[in-house]
Amino acid sequence: MAAYLRPSSLDEALSALGDGAWTIIAGGTDYYPARVGLPLDDDILDISALSGLRSIRNDGGQWRIPALATWTDIQTADLPAWFDGLKAAAREVGGAQIQNAGTLCGNLCNASPAADGMPVLLSLDAEVELSSRAGIEVLPLAAFVQGNRRTALREDQLVSAVLIPAPGASKEGGRAGGCFLKLGARRYMVISISMVAAALEVDAVGLVTRAAVAVGACSEVAQRLPGLEAELIGKPVGAALGDAVLAEHFASLTPIADPRGTADYRLESAATLCRRALTQLGEAL
Numbered sequence: 001m002a003a004y005l006r007p008s009s010l011d012e013a014l015s016a017l018g019d020g021a022w023t024i025i026a027g028g029t030d031y032y033p034a035r036v037g038l039p040l041d042d043d044i045l046d047i048s049a050l051s052g053l054r055s056i057r058n059d060g061g062q063w064r065i066p067a068l069a070t071w072t073d074i075q076t077a078d079l080p081a082w083f084d085g086l087k088a089a090a091r092e093v094g095g096a097q098i099q100n101a102g103t104l105c106g107n108l109c110n111a112s113p114a115a116d117g118m119p120v121l122l123s124l125d126a127e128v129e130l131s132s133r134a135g136i137e138v139l140p141l142a143a144f145v146q147g148n149r150r151t152a153l154r155e156d157q158l159v160s161a162v163l164i165p166a167p168g169a170s171k172e173g174g175r176a177g178g179c180f181l182k183l184g185a186r187r188y189m190v191i192s193i194s195m196v197a198a199a200l201e202v203d204a205v206g207l208v209t210r211a212a213v214a215v216g217a218c219s220e221v222a223q224r225l226p227g228l229e230a231e232l233i234g235k236p237v238g239a240a241l242g243d244a245v246l247a248e249h250f251a252s253l254t255p256i257a258d259p260r261g262t263a264d265y266r267l268e269s270a271a272t273l274c275r276r277a278l279t280q281l282g283e284a285l
């Protein structure tokens, strides 16, 4: 018979993971819907009682979004404009019930090509903190998510937090902000056909000093667009930033065709979303 364990401390959870193979669940909003009609025979390690892994905080210049922070927690947290893209993504994941239960870390660990958390966290240079009895390991997000439903997580580890470095520009009189746009077959409660996240820092005279643009749902794992990012550096901030987007910037993407859209439609819509995101962010900053 399958086992169910709901530890109340991180040590207890890590000790269990060190002793055997468990399936971790946080909000359960990916895990349970994928098992409708199937026997529930996994040994479940339910981490939802680890109350120390809930509060989003700034730890000396680095933001920490722990394993149990839900999409609603992200929406309601007091975060700078750098996180506007992440907040926008949080508002677009499912509906209120999903946002109240589902976690950002669960979204990353599930490693769906259409995970709304991925592009926005790539644009923020996020890292993933993995905890086990052996200690803590920190991986860049791009190294953690390795493919469709594949991550670098070991059996004895859980993701304890996502770590996001604070932008530097505001300290020197500059500004920083983020944006997330998603296209689905309808406005809400929908899986992304394509999505784009952009994060920009500008200096005190309004020139772009840092640019990060990532596209999701157009390749096995969401990708940054380094060619476009390089193009943006040094440009004056404003709506014209959207004009920097060219078809060649999307050459590394490998979108699939499925009932939601053709590969060409995905690419075209990603380019349109990129233009809109950079125009909006350029105007806002």
Ligand SMILES: Cc1cc2nc3c(=O)[nH]c(=O)nc-3n(C[C@H](O)[C@H](O)[C@H](O)COP(=O)(O)OP(=O)(O)OC[C@H]3O[C@@H](n4cnc5c(N)ncnc54)[C@H](O)[C@@H]3O)c2cc1C
Residues within 6 Å of the ligand: 023, 024, 025, 026, 027, 028, 029, 030, 031, 032, 033, 047, 067, 092, 093, 094, 095, 098, 101, 102, 103, 104, 105, 106, 107, 108, 109, 110, 114, 115, 116, 117, 153, 157, 158, 159, 160, 189, 190, 191, 192
């Ligand atoms: C109706 C509906 C609508 C949805 N809409 C969207 C949407 O618009 N966009 C979107 O991206 N997703 C959507 N989802 C998917 C899901 O809600 C999100 O991916 C959510 O963030 C998953 O978080 P969770 O805590 O519920 O994950 P869980 O279901 O608990 O876990 C998901 C996976 O991650 C693993 N895991 C979870 N936490 C950890 C951890 N801390 N360490 C190690 N492994 C862990 C689990 O083992 C499992 O493999 C939707 C789901 C439903 C049912």
